[in-house]
Amino acid sequence: MRQVKELFSSLGVDCNILELDQVDDGASVQEVLSEITNQRTVPSIFVSKVHVGGCDRTFQAHQSGLLQKLLEEDPAYDYDLIVIGGGSGGLSCAQEAAVLGRRVMVLDDVVPSPQGTSWGLGGTCVNVGCIPKKLMHQAALLGQALTDSRKFGWEYNQQVKHNWETMTEAIQNHIGSLTRGYRRALREKAVALVNSCGEFVEHHKIKATNGKGQETYYTAAKFVIATGERPRYLGIQGDKEYCITSDDLFSLPYCPGATLVVGASPAALECAGFLAGLGLEVTVMVRSQLLRGFDQEMAEKVGSSMQQLGVRFLRKFVPVEVQQLEKGSPGKLKVVAQSTEGTEMIEGLYNTVLLAIGRDSCTKKIGLEKIGVKVNEKTGKIPVNDVEQSSVPYVYAVGDVAEGKPELTPVAVQAGKLLARRLFGGRLEKCDYINAPTVVFTPLEYGCCGYAEEKAVEVYRKENLEVYHTLFWPLEWTVARRDSNTCYAKIICSKFDNDRVIGFHILGPKAGEITQGFAAAMKCGLTKQLLDDTIGIHPTCAEVFTTLEITKSSGLDITQKGC
Structure with missing residues (x-):
């Protein structure tokens, strides 16, 4: 303890010292401290309401510069941390910072898709990504299991068919329970949740605009950008009017029927796979290669396995026009496509066209340019260093908007949690982005x-x-x-x-x-x-x-x- 006192004295910092063996309720205080900090030994050191740890961790924080940062915190700000984006990475960071005793706000707002689809707290993964995708994948696997079961002696005479509406209702009910759970967790940790769009107006200050256009201003010492990405459109006639994306598919109120999936991303092949597994006629239109960025031998084997299940692939073609022939649920669409290797044109009729050609980062309308945060103009992603810090020292980015990082939910969760611990908990661990496992949930x-x-x-x-x-x-x-x-x-x-x-x-x-x-x-x-x-x-x-x-x-x- 003497060494820590000398350290703070050398930094010109006054300390308040509570000697537990000299107060009447010292044992009770120590018990409460151990519950809060998960540390039973003393000294237990707090700086600006942040638990740094014992002697060793305090000196580590000093060597890393974290201690100085904690001592420089300005109480004039409304919050210690404001997170823009209520997806997996943002929520992980916000909750961890709150556990560490910080004043935290989360700004979250979902702009409806061109088809009018919107959703609640939790981001892409929970609402229109990993969770509903895996459940629909499971629905398709159950259909395959029914087919296999006859060979194992199961006999049934009833006609077996799939009901799309029953499936989507059950999945959306589950998602609803998850989003309610996220809201409850934020309340329990005293994290302020504001359903508004956030936009920087000056350094350390943002404007929050809600759905009614009402504006409120907030300040914070630090900010984390975790706004994620949204599906990209083709920019051709009829795409936003008549096509859907993964934003729309998982809550689609009717069976999509014969479907053209445009793209070869994991989302494209996963959606094509479970739609085919549910008994629908599915065509995949591929501009170049399957699963860009993945091992290409494996990607081609994925494609071959899907072809065995009846998925049709149109290679080296891109749509140039989508026309609506009939309205309905689903209706009928004509797609005109052109070869990427010549002038050949083809036409096809489908009930639904699903675009899965990639995603764009949601960083254009949040005022990053006003405070000097560098953004990749082509991708919209934010360049960060190995501690997720942007070109502006008090602004960080996690999840899909961070340039050069795997676009995976567990990676965002881990990065967000470790970031909060480094900023407010005296920890040093960085996120390991190299050996990040993943899976493509094709059939x-x-x-x-x-x-x-x-x-x-x-x-x-x-x-x-x-x-x-x-x-x-x-x-x-x-x-x-x-x-x-x-x-x-x-x-x-x-x-x-x-x-x-x-x-x-x-x-x-x-x-x-x-x-x-x-x-x-x-x-x-x-x-x-x-x-x-x-x-x-x-x-x-x-x-x-x-x-x-x-x-x-x-x-x-x-x-x-x-x-």
């Missing part, structure tokens, strides 16, 4: 972690890599008589780093569940030898990674003849 799931093979070759050079791979046949597929050479697994290893696994890829059932565990192992430095030494759980799909033997460089056959 046959694709999970990955680490480098795509193309990127690994670029970073490490081909001669320094060894790629192990195999096709595999899930036991569940054998009796159901599903294809024995569709599922695929591969790992990419660095030869001169003890064969460390730098890329993990799997196309198969429940790939997301499998990838999660291996991602933890990769953070621990997983090597090929460690995989070989691991006993597999038999019979599972994941065990294939404990028995990989064939390298790509050997050229040996990897087709499967049996389980």
Whole structure:
């Protein structure tokens, strides 16, 4: 404790010291402190209402510069932190800052889609992304399970059909419960929630405009931009009038019927996959490559697996016009498309056109230029350093608007939480953006972690890599008589780093569940030898990674003849 006193004295800071062994209720105070801070030892040091920790953490905060920042906080501001955006990253950051004793406000407002769709608190993932997408994916998998069940002896004579309205109502009810939970959590943590659009008007000051046009001004010491992205439109005749996006699909009040999905993004293929799994006629129009930025061998295998389920792909075409032939729920649309490699034109009739060609960052109307925050003019993303700090020191960005970061919900949640802890909790940990696992929820799931093979070759050079791979046949597929050479697994290893696994890829059932565990192992430095030494759980799909033997460089056959 003496060292800490000397530190504050050297900084010219007066300290209020409470000696617990010299007050009557010292034991009770210590008990309350341990509940608040999760620290039972003393000294327990608070600076500007922020719990820094004990002696070691206080000196760490001093060395990192955090202590000085805490001491410089200006109580004249309305809030310590204002978060603009009520999605996963913003809420994570806001709640963590509130837990650390800070005055926090969240500004959240959803601009309706061109089709009029809007939603509540929670951002894209909860309302029009991960959650409804995974539930519709599950609905399609249940349909496949019904088909497989006959081979396993299940007999049923009733006609089985899918009811779109029943599904969407159940999903929207679940989403409603989640958004209510987020609101309740903010109230419990005393986070102020304002349903307004935020716009910077000067340094440390924003204007909040609600749906009625009423304006209120707030100031804060720090700001976090977590406004996310919204689907992009083509800019052609009829796109905003007649097409829908993922913003609209998950609450669509009627079955979309024969659907054209434009795009090859994860969202495009995921939506196309579950629509096909629900028995709809689905066509995917692809401008160039599938799943840009992902391992391209895996991407093509995803496409092939979808074709086996009846999804039609139109490669190297882009729409140039969408016409409405009939109104209805759904109606009938004509799409005129042009080849990207010539002048060939084609036409097609569909009930619904779903655009999934990418997303644009929501940073254009929040006044960033007024305070000098640099923004990538092409993408709208905010360049940040390794602690999510923008070009303006008191403004940070997390989630999809942060340039160069994976556009994944768990990444935004982790980044937001760690940011709050660094700003207000005396912590130093930074978000690890490298080994972020993800999965594409196509009918046959694709999970990955680490480098795509193309990127690994670029970073490490081909001669320094060894790629192990195999096709595999899930036991569940054998009796159901599903294809024995569709599922695929591969790992990419660095030869001169003890064969460390730098890329993990799997196309198969429940790939997301499998990838999660291996991602933890990769953070621990997983090597090929460690995989070989691991006993597999038999019979599972994941065990294939404990028995990989064939390298790509050997050229040996990897087709499967049996389980």
